[in-house]
């Protein structure tokens with residue numbers, strides 16, 4: 388592999404994603420020029436996925452392209468930001484045309500679906516690693532933050548929990564997961580529409596990447612409050628519900644990670660507005676508990692008794708494989 392092959396990578400990513408009038412100058416100069424709308428705040432986030440840590444080295448490149456962007460759009464969604472421009476840094480062991488074609492199809496397809504433009508990027512030779520910086524905008528003062536939840540607020544999540552975690556557990560055990568679960572692991576849908584609908588409504592929000600207990604814990608800490616959750620209220624897909632009914636471990640939907648759903652709090656007085664604004668979304672929302680003044684997280688099990696989650700959360704692979712990070 389010579390360096391000029393890496394220059395060719397530009398070929399796969401020219402015109403990647405949506406065309407936008409506010410991208411004044413994109414791929415091909417020393418820097419991109421963006422024109423954020425007047426009066427808007429810029430929300431910016433960055434995530435790196437490393438082969439063997441965040442995904443299997445032989446992962447399908449198209450799914451990987453999708454997920455690399457999806458995890459970043461999920462962070463913008465959690466801020467209530469409208470995604471607009473992304474940059475991409477690829478570190479690749481070799482410029483493999485088949486791999487690049489698949490990756491670009493997944494990445495650029497999701498970008499187009501969300502009206503996002505690829506504004507620039509960089510390629511380097513080395514162990515496979517994928518970094519995306521995503522930028523979006525939000526009306527001044529309206530961004531959703533982790534701080535802001537108040538005692539009495541309802542706690543909600545979008546979609547369903549634990550599907551990706553169960554898919555990862557099955558793969559780790561050498562079994563083929565149900566296709567619906569596998570799709571949740573490999574092609575998460577960033578909840579951008581839900582994030583936008585929550586502007587001016589949610590008192591706090593976060594996206595679920597590391598598992599409900601860990602991420603809700605961050606929100607509660609930032610808001611200096613506690614919470615009570617009812618496990619019976621956790622939204623579950625039919626496959627996960629059947630797995631739990633057959634004796635599956637409730638620690639998985641609590642700690643499995645990779646859900647990429649939004650978790651948010653809403654004052655009780657706005658519950659009607661919440662239903663009106665988010666009730667029509669495909670992903671659905673579920674009320675799972677309430678915010679308490681007393682710090683700490685109290686869980687009520689499906690049997691109505693207190694539930695004590697396993698210390699250290701859910702462990703897919705021990706210390707060494709994808710899912711450990």
Ligand SMILES: [Mg+2]
Nearest residue numbers: 462465594596
């Ligand atoms: Mg996040």
